[in-house]
Amino acid sequence: MTGGPMQLAMREWRQMGKWRGLISAFAIGLLLGVTGPFGSQTSLTPIVRYSFWMVMALAGFGAVVAVERVLPTIAPGRKTAMRFVAIAAASAVPMTFFGAWAIGLVRPGRTFSPLQLLALYPYVALIQLIIARAISHDDQLPQALTAEQPPASPEYPREFVAKLPVDLRRDILALEAEDHYLRVHTLHGSALVLMRLADAAAAIDPRLGLRVHRSWWVAKDGVRSLESSAGRAIARLVDDTEVPISRSNLAAARTLFG
Known part of the structure; x- marks a missing residue:
């Protein structure tokens, strides 16, 4: 025997968890490409729009992972709303500059003043918050799987x-x-x-x-x-x-x- 259904589900979840972050980032990039926020629906062609948001989502994923590793742990063992907001806020700083640079590539001549960068920051932070929550490893399924189960009452064979x-x-x-x-x-x-x-x-x-x-x-x-x-x-x-x-x-x- 290799384990019951609970153990098999746990192994499958852990194996999927290795790629879950990238899959989530890819899905978010695809969703942003479909919706075309911040005027990208009309200002960019479909191919450029999808490519742009896919790159932004993947870069946002990398920024979230990097910030998670250096940010002091808040409430060890679980992800709190405060920690998500802190990760989003910190990772949005470099992503705001990256986003402004990337927009300049797909829309030549488009530049951002300091005030415009400040105005762009909240929108970038919102996207980073969505990414941070989406790639979190603290979902309910692993909690339910790993929660200690009460021992079953013994029975005669x-x-x-x-x-x-x-x-x-x-x-x-x-x-x-x-x-x-x-x-x-x-x-x-x-x-x-x-x-x-x-x-x-x-x-x-x-x-x-x-x-x-x-x-x-x-x-x-x-x-x-x-x-x-x-x-x-x-x-x-x-x-x-x-x-x-x-x-x-x-x-x-x-x-x-x-």
């Missing part, structure tokens, strides 16, 4: 339970070895099944109980108390059955049943 009569497949108290058979004690009676105690104890989740003696395995929920009788340790079950506990298993029994 199906192949073991299937050997029992239907009315004895619940409220198991203990297992007792009888030659090559196994007597399963429950609150509703007992039954013999063809199985070795060692095999049953090895197959059952250790959270469900413990083999306390060479002839006995006891369910955790089946023990009322641990007692001493005639100088020997016993586990008293909820139906008053006394199960001997060997010295070698006494410490483990106290830990599980105590």
Whole structure:
């Protein structure tokens, strides 16, 4: 087995994450090429417009990545709105000058005065904010995948339970070895099944109980108390059955049943 669906999904997400930033930047550039903001819809031909915005988006992606690496971490472990705004604001500074230079290339003779650059800056910062959020690795899917899952409640193996009569497949108290058979004690009676105690104890989740003696395995929920009788340790079950506990298993029994 290579892992369940959750592990497979996590691996696929991580593999996609290597390219997710560039894919997001490409998609943003394509969207800007379609919408043609800031007058580029009419002032540029389709080929020039798409190429221009694709280059701007990819350059914006690079600026965001660079700023993320040098910007002091705010709220480690998660991306906050404050951090997105800071990244966008910082990366928009070089991108404003780059954008003005690039516009001069596609529209020869177009120049920007200092005041015009200041007016251009908020629009560039908005695009950078969109890019910063789009390429963030802090989306809900990886959080959901990596969140620690509560441990599943232990259950008896199906192949073991299937050997029992239907009315004895619940409220198991203990297992007792009888030659090559196994007597399963429950609150509703007992039954013999063809199985070795060692095999049953090895197959059952250790959270469900413990083999306390060479002839006995006891369910955790089946023990009322641990007692001493005639100088020997016993586990008293909820139906008053006394199960001997060997010295070698006494410490483990106290830990599980105590």
